Each structure stands twice: as C-alpha cells, then as structure tokens.
Amino acid sequence: MQAKGEDSMRGLVSRLTIGLVALATPLAAQETRVGEEGFISPPATLEQMDWLIGQWVGDGIGGAPAMESWLPPTGGTMVGTFVQQSADGPIHFTEHLYLMEEEGTLVLRLKHFHADLKGWEEKDDMLTFRLVAIEPCAAFFHALTLRCADSEKPGEGLVAAVRMSSGNELLFNFDAM
Numbered sequence: 001m002q003a004k005g006e007d008s009m010r011g012l013v014s015r016l017t018i019g020l021v022a023l024a025t026p027l028a029a030q031e032t033r034v035g036e037e038g039f040i041s042p043p044a045t046l047e048q049m050d051w052l053i054g055q056w057v058g059d060g061i062g063g064a065p066a067m068e069s070w071l072p073p074t075g076g077t078m079v080g081t082f083v084q085q086s087a088d089g090p091i092h093f094t095e096h097l098y099l100m101e102e103e104g105t106l107v108l109r110l111k112h113f114h115a116d117l118k119g120w121e122e123k124d125d126m127l128t129f130r131l132v133a134i135e136p137c138a139a140f141f142h143a144l145t146l147r148c149a150d151s152e153k154p155g156e157g158l159v160a161a162v163r164m165s166s167g168n169e170l171l172f173n174f175d176a177m
Helices: 002-024 047-052
Strands: 054-059 064-068 078-083 091-102 105-114 127-135 138-140 145-147 158-163 169-176
Touching: 002 105, 002 158, 047 105, 064 169, 091 145, 105 138
Parallel strands: none
Antiparallel strands: 054 064, 054 169, 064 078, 078 091, 091 105, 105 127, 127 138, 138 145, 145 158, 158 169
C-alpha cells in the first residue's frame, strides 16, 4: 500500500518538476504582431517592400518543401504566390497574394486553393491582413509577418510567419532561389 502511495507521490513530483522547468524555460519570441482593436495602420508604400521581390524556397509545414514568389509592383499592387508541397512531393495547397497600397498604407490580401484549384474561401471572400508596423526589411501585418532573414543582407533570405487562431505560429524560413 505504501509503495503505491510513494509511486503516486513520485508521479506528482515528476509532473510538478516538468511544469516548473517549462515555466522556467523562456518562450520563443513571437514573429507575428497583433494590432489592438481599432488600431490605425502606419503610413507605408510598396517602395518600402522592394526587398521582398524574388523567388524564395525553403521548408514549409511539417518540413515539407515550400516556395514563395513576389513580382515587382504593377499598378499599385505586388502579386505573390505561395506553394506548400506535401512531404512526398505533390502540391498540398497554394495561396494567391496581393500586397497593395490602400489609403496611404499597405494591406495584404490572400486566397487559399487546394491542389485541384478549388478555393478554401468562398468565391468573393479572402483573408485581409492590415499593416501593424513597418521597418527596414520587415513588414508586420496583423497576425502575419514578412521580413528579411538578415536585415544586413536583404535578398538572401526571407522569414514568413502567420499566427493561427490557436495562438501558435507557422514559421517559414526561405532562401533566395
């Protein structure tokens, strides 16, 4: 009987120790920022995003290959695409992205597509990310970040991050192609 009680106590101590270690372990810094309700986006132009133009390749969700491409601005819009492959190679899903100047700031809009080109969002719906902050070599939209991997070496690497509704982030590290 005492052995069972000791085992229970050891289990409790073990769980408490794990919990305390978890509390003492610093949390990874969040890549994304979230604007407070009613926030006002800062002034910004597409000219400030020229570092984003190009083709990027790296690991995506679950370590499967992913690619992102951004074209130079045309008519006040930069068009981008994102391709997430499955671990075994085929396309898992894609995104069509528009980075646009709107009311003196930037907004990013995107639509998701399954591999068969059927949209995730309803026909006329899209996700809209408003700008929270802009820095040299970085744009922080509400729950989505695009930034240079190294602000001293624009054009060599890209970090993209999106905050999920769970609060977790999907992080993508890309190298220039």
